[in-house]
């Protein structure tokens with residue numbers, strides 16, 4: 001065997017932002033799952049961490065919040081106590097504090113509440129498509145994938161329609177904090193130190209907080225049935241949310257609800273354009289979007305690539321000893337392609353059943369609050385879009401964001417022919 005014949009090797013594994021700039025490094029994750037499913041990674045930008053790549057281990061870590069705390073941070077960055085206090089959102093809390101916060105924000109996201117929202121989603125989707133499709137040649141991300149999730153979110157939060165562009169811009173600058181085109185200051189460079197107390201080390205978060213305060217002030221005087229009114233007026237154990245809790249909850253919803261669902265829609269369209277047989281299956285049997293297709297799009301797109309926990313005690317995962325204080329990174333994108341759970345995982349199969357993907361997390365208290373909403377958005381979008389599309393042609397490669405946190409497409413130029 002020559003050097004050229006050798007596949008990727010453990011000592012060469014790199015999971016940095018640049019390693020995701022062209023595509024998700026599926027061969028690297030396959031290697032880790034095969035040879036070192038819980039593997040110590042010497043992270044060049046801070047303290048090293050354990051990479052957890054098998055489906056069963058991602059699920060186990062997600063569900064054990066006593067052993068794997070979220071309070072030390074949910075992203076790779078090492079945070080000191082001052083940063084944690086300033087930046088912590090619900091995502092970075094453990095029960096019982098987490099339980100109280102989640103109880104406050106949860107009611108509009110239950111399956112029943114979301115089902116009742118289906119008609120609104122259908123109307124919003126039709127409006128997005130009525131505007132985009134006649135353009136014939138356009139950026140699918142800009143005109144379609146970005147538009148539905150942000151409109152849905154604005155309507156839930158009670159933000160006026162005319163503010164959606166600004167909300168998109170703030171979200172993009174935060175999630176794009178390692179992409180030179182989108183970041184105000186690259187968060188993986190020393191220049192970002194001056195923003196270390198801000199979520200995502202991004203000044204966009206300050207602008208979003210100011211915006212959130214304006215909406216909150218309006219709702220304090222005149223509550224409506226939107227989520228901001230509930231957040232500013234609600235009490236947990238007789239206490240109101242602090243300003244910091246309100247700010248970080250608002251920010252969490254804007255980022256989580258907007259930057260993720262967009263990617264599921266974008267990757268779903270890309271996968272269907274590249275797999276015409278799968279498109280035909282959905283076109284011939286529209287029910288399949290609802291019963292299996294949306295879940296396969298969610299598995300395939302894995303919009304959130306990872307989150308992080310920190311071990312609170314010495315513990316063994318996948319036969320590997322982890323020491324109290326170690327960072328543990330659960331790679332959802334790897335678990336979603338685990339060949340022990342998904343037959344032929346690199347095949348996009350809109351009829352795949354069962355499909356126990358961990359796109360919304362591996363279970364446990366942090367399981368995505370917006371999972372039912374996001375899945376319904378994907379179902380409604382493709383249910384409406386496919387009958388209206390005779391063809392879609394990619395006019396250039398889909399451009400990826402430089403980040404190892406989300407599986408993000410920035411641009412996808414297309415030409416469509418309406419049915």
Ligand code: HEM
Pocket residue numbers: 062090091092102153252253256257258260261262264298302303304307332359360361362363364365366367368369370371373374
């Ligand atoms: C395809 C779209 C989406 C994906 C892939 C996604 C993914 C995730 C993941 C992986 C988590 C962490 C789960 C865990 O730690 O166990 C999460 C949490 C969360 N998501 Fe989503 N999400 C999506 C859509 C949404 C939407 C539409 C909303 C709200 C409008 C939302 C709001 C949240 C919130 C608030 C949390 C924190 C939950 C907690 O800490 O209790 N997400 N999401």
